[in-house]
Amino acid sequence: MKRIFGFLIGLLVLGFMHAAATQAESAPPQPPRQSNGLALTPPMGWNTWNKFGCEISEATIHQAVDAMISSGMKDAGYEYIVIDDCWQSGRDAKGQIVADPKRFPSGMRALGNYIHSQGLKFGIYSDAGKLTCGKRPGSLGHEYQDARTYASWGVDYLKYDWCSTYSQDAKSTYETMSDALRASGRPIVFSICEWGLNKPWLWGETIGNLWRTTDDIYDHWQGKHGYEHGVMDILDLQVGLAGRAGPGHWNDPDMLEVGNGKMTLEEYKSHFSLWAVLAAPLMAGNDLAAMTPEIKAILTNKEVIAIDQDPLGVEASRVAKHGDYEVWARPLKGGGRAVVLLNRSTASHTITASWDDLQLPSSLSLKVHDLWAHKDLPGAKGSFSAEVPSHGVVMVRLE
Numbered sequence: 001m002k003r004i005f006g007f008l009i010g011l012l013v014l015g016f017m018h019a020a021a022t023q024a025e026s027a028p029p030q031p032p033r034q035s036n037g038l039a040l041t042p043p044m045g046w047n048t049w050n051k052f053g054c055e056i057s058e059a060t061i062h063q064a065v066d067a068m069i070s071s072g073m074k075d076a077g078y079e080y081i082v083i084d085d086c087w088q089s090g091r092d093a094k095g096q097i098v099a100d101p102k103r104f105p106s107g108m109r110a111l112g113n114y115i116h117s118q119g120l121k122f123g124i125y126s127d128a129g130k131l132t133c134g135k136r137p138g139s140l141g142h143e144y145q146d147a148r149t150y151a152s153w154g155v156d157y158l159k160y161d162w163c164s165t166y167s168q169d170a171k172s173t174y175e176t177m178s179d180a181l182r183a184s185g186r187p188i189v190f191s192i193c194e195w196g197l198n199k200p201w202l203w204g205e206t207i208g209n210l211w212r213t214t215d216d217i218y219d220h221w222q223g224k225h226g227y228e229h230g231v232m233d234i235l236d237l238q239v240g241l242a243g244r245a246g247p248g249h250w251n252d253p254d255m256l257e258v259g260n261g262k263m264t265l266e267e268y269k270s271h272f273s274l275w276a277v278l279a280a281p282l283m284a285g286n287d288l289a290a291m292t293p294e295i296k297a298i299l300t301n302k303e304v305i306a307i308d309q310d311p312l313g314v315e316a317s318r319v320a321k322h323g324d325y326e327v328w329a330r331p332l333k334g335g336g337r338a339v340v341l342l343n344r345s346t347a348s349h350t351i352t353a354s355w356d357d358l359q360l361p362s363s364l365s366l367k368v369h370d371l372w373a374h375k376d377l378p379g380a381k382g383s384f385s386a387e388v389p390s391h392g393v394v395m396v397r398l399e
């Protein structure tokens with residue numbers, strides 16, 4: 001009897017185990033992560049880092065906000081005012097992140113209010129590790145707390161850096177902050193800044209809205225300096241990535257250096273045109289309160305900005321390269337094409353974009369509009385050619 005009883009209990013236990021195992025096997029799969037629905041065109045704004053580094057304060061931000069409006073940048077579409085590294089001074093007893101009280105005496109909520117009162121949006125910076133690159137507290141272990149804090153300050157954009165992350169897994173690390181931002185209840189654009197180390201274009205689409213594809217830019221046409229890359233070096237690293245970008249998820253070749261003083265106007269025009277054709281986020285990085293009319297004219301060229309912001313959201317590819325002469329092109333909503341002829345050499349040169357390169361029938365006659373001269377050029381059939389200055393571009397819209 002005892003034996004039979006034991007046998008029956010055994011059967012029951014086995015049955016339970018089997019049921020549990022079947023249930024685990026057939027547990028419904030997690031629904032795939034969805035995009036947050038933000039940044040349907042590449043974000044535009046201004047960021048403190050390229051010009052001011054750690055030398056920032058609430059006065060720097062107020063000046064930038066005011067200049068953004070008086071310069072016409074806001075009218076041209078720039079929206080986010082992003083405070084990069086070094087605004088933080090520590091954490092309080094509850095682990096709450098604290099803004100540097102000397103540099104930001106009015107606090108971040110007040111700063112956010114000011115930015116919003118001027119019709120702009122508020123961006124902030126943190127890091128996925130224990131420390132930011134500027135050795136301030138990062139968000140590791142405080143992701144949900146920080147996201148809630150940012151939301152309570154009215155933050156609209158978070159740039160999330162990759163210093164002191166050691167063996168952390170990039171995808172799951174960025175997923176954690178992405179989830180924390182969503183849980184905060186506030187729509188916050190999420191800028192993944194892990195320098196392209198772990199190929200974020202392969203996994204970032206539903207986690208963030210933009211991802212850096214390279215190490216840092218610096219105000220230089222060509223050449224590397226430690227982890228800093230010139231504009232041409234960054235450009236070369238974008239080849240092959242175009243298919244990864246689209247509305248809500250952009251390749252980020254880093255912020256603009258236009259107006260920071262170490263390149264020529266021609267080179268700044270090229271830098272800006274290339275970033276626009278690449279559908280790159282347009283984050284100005286110069287001193288807006290002190291820019292010359294020439295720099296302002298570059299940053300506010302609405303015809304070039306319209307290419308960057310084209311709703312189709314297809315990034316340009318390099319469709320031809322003959323030594324120093326290149327053609328970059330992207331399709332536009334409505335069937336047109338944006339084309340940049342780039343001359344990397346030290347002398348001016350005639351560069352041709354053939355319809356073949358653009359995957360258009362060669363019999364097609366197209367209207368040509370010059371986006372820097374702001375005028376229509378003679379129509380073209382089969383190809384378009386132009387004399388391009390050294391380190392310069394000719395940028396046209398073909399319809």
Ligand code: GAL
Pocket residue numbers: 049084085132133134161162163193215216
């Ligand atoms: C770098 C980042 C820069 C800037 C800097 C701040 O890692 O690429 O854009 O944010 O950190 O320390």
